[in-house]
Amino acid sequence: MSTQARRPATPSPDASARPAARSASGPRTDPPDPELVAERIARLTTDARVTRRGYLRILGVLSGGLALGNVAVAAGAFRRRTADATEEVVIVEDATAVPVGGAVRFTYPTERDPAVLLRLDRDLFVAYSTICTHLACEVLWRADDAELFCPCHDGHFSPATGAPTAGPPTRPLPQIVLETRGRAIVATGEAPIGHDGDADA
Amino acid sequence: MPDEPPPPRPLPGVPIFETEEGMRTALVTRIIIAVTVILGQLWALTVALEAYLSDRPAEAWWLALFSIVSFAIVAALVSIEPAARSRPRMRSRR
Numbered sequence: 001m002s003t004q005a006r007r008p009a010t011p012s013p014d015a016s017a018r019p020a021a022r023s024a025s026g027p028r029t030d031p032p033d034p035e036l037v038a039e040r041i042a043r044l045t046t047d048a049r050v051t052r053r054g055y056l057r058i059l060g061v062l063s064g065g066l067a068l069g070n071v072a073v074a075a076g077a078f079r080r081r082t083a084d085a086t087e088e089v090v091i092v093e094d095a096t097a098v099p100v101g102g103a104v105r106f107t108y109p110t111e112r113d114p115a116v117l118l119r120l121d122r123d124l125f126v127a128y129s130t131i132c133t134h135l136a137c138e139v140l141w142r143a144d145d146a147e148l149f150c151p152c153h154d155g156h157f158s159p160a161t162g163a164p165t166a167g168p169p170t171r172p173l174p175q176i177v178l179e180t181r182g183r184a185i186v187a188t189g190e191a192p193i194g195h196d197g198d199a200d201a
Numbered sequence: 202m203p204d205e206p207p208p209p210r211p212l213p214g215v216p217i218f219e220t221e222e223g224m225r226t227a228l229v230t231r232i233i234i235a236v237t238v239i240l241g242q243l244w245a246l247t248v249a250l251e252a253y254l255s256d257r258p259a260e261a262w263w264l265a266l267f268s269i270v271s272f273a274i275v276a277a278l279v280s281i282e283p284a285a286r287s288r289p290r291m292r293s294r295r
Contacts, residue, residue, distance in 0.1 A: 052228045056279050059235040063275035066242040070268035073249045074261035133254070171255050 085109035089187045091117050095125065096183065103141040105130075108176055108187045115176055116141055116148070117185065118159050125185055127176035128162045134169040148173065231278045238271045245271070 050058075072078070087109045098104055104117040108129075117127045118141065128148065130139040137152035147165070148157035155167035162173035175191040249264035 052225070052232060056228070056232055056235060059232065059239060060275050060279035063235070063239050063242060063272045066239065066246055067265075067268040067272035070242070070246050070249050070265040073246065073253050074258065074265040076253070076258075078250075078253075170251070 085190050086188075091127070091178075091185045091187055094183045095119075095180065095185050098125075101143050101146065103143070106187070109190075114138055115187070117178075120159060125178055125180075126159065126162075127178055127187060128157075128173040129176065129190070130173070132169060133164070133171040133173060134167070139173065235275045235278050238275050242268050242271045 085108070089106065089108050091106050091108075092098060092104055098117070098119045100119050100122060102119050106115055106117060106127075107113055108115045108127075114130045115127055116130050116139075117125060119125055128139075130148070131137075132139050132150040132152065132155055134150065134153055134155050137150050139148045139150045139155070139157060141159075142149045146159060148159055148162075149155070150157075150167065150169065153168050155169040156165045157163065157169070157173050158165050162175050164170060164172065176187050177189045177191055179186045179188050245264040245268045249261040249268075252258075252260040252264065
């Protein structure tokens with residue numbers, strides 16, 4: 001089949017002489033020109049012809065883009081914005097106000113980054129980002145079961161280490177580094193991704 | 202009306218003439234190979250992202266290398282054009 005056979009017919013002089021009628025935004029009063037309608041339908045239904053070599057070139061560009069993206073991932077172009085956090089945020093002024101097994105929600109390092117402080121024992125405090133490592137839902141603290149729980153896809157995390165214990169998540173929750181200053185507990189940064197879950201008192 | 206003469210039989214060592222169907226098949230084959238390689242690249246990208254987020258940068262770099270090699274294969278498939286060996290047209294006798 002030749003290319004010409006699938007292309008719409010050349011617009012007639014009548015069709016080219018009606019640009020004003022095409023661009024008019026008001027209601028149309030005159031009936032549409034059947035030849036113009038047929039031309040528009042032909043233009044909409046005619047596929048652009050792409051040759052097999054054209055497809056192959058498109059695949060080449062796609063492959064290059066994927067390789068570039070893969071290098072960018074390995075080079076760390078998509079770092080979490082919280083990874084370099086160095087801000088200091090006072091979570092609680094008085095640590096004794098948090099009961100054992102209790103939790104305090106806060107944000108770190110910005111207002112858009114939810115986190116939770118847990119008191120696991122009398123002198124044991126840990127804090128994690130509560131953005132689920134599966135699909136970024138907010139993780140909740142369930143005191144009854146003593147676990148961090150993501151309600152979106154039933155993900156469970158260990159409160160001691162932040163590691164996933166059940167459900168679809170495969171990566172631990174980012175741990176927030178804590179310091180005790182007097183009676184206050186201060187968040188001072190984020191632990192590296194592969195943290196071993198050491199709790200900071 | 203006389204029949205068209207049969208195509209000449211190739212001599213030993215002489216490449217046979219490639220038909221248009223054969224060239225088309227070779228092109229489609231290259232496309233299929235390229236698509237397969239690109240599927241591998243997509244897999245590598247997802248695994249590399251998971252490896253990076255899990256703090257395994259070495260694994261991510263190996264996968265990036267895999268993706269670059271895959272791209273080289275696809276680029277070769279795109280750029281290497283087999284020599285045209287289509288049958289020469291018979292000249293019409295006047």
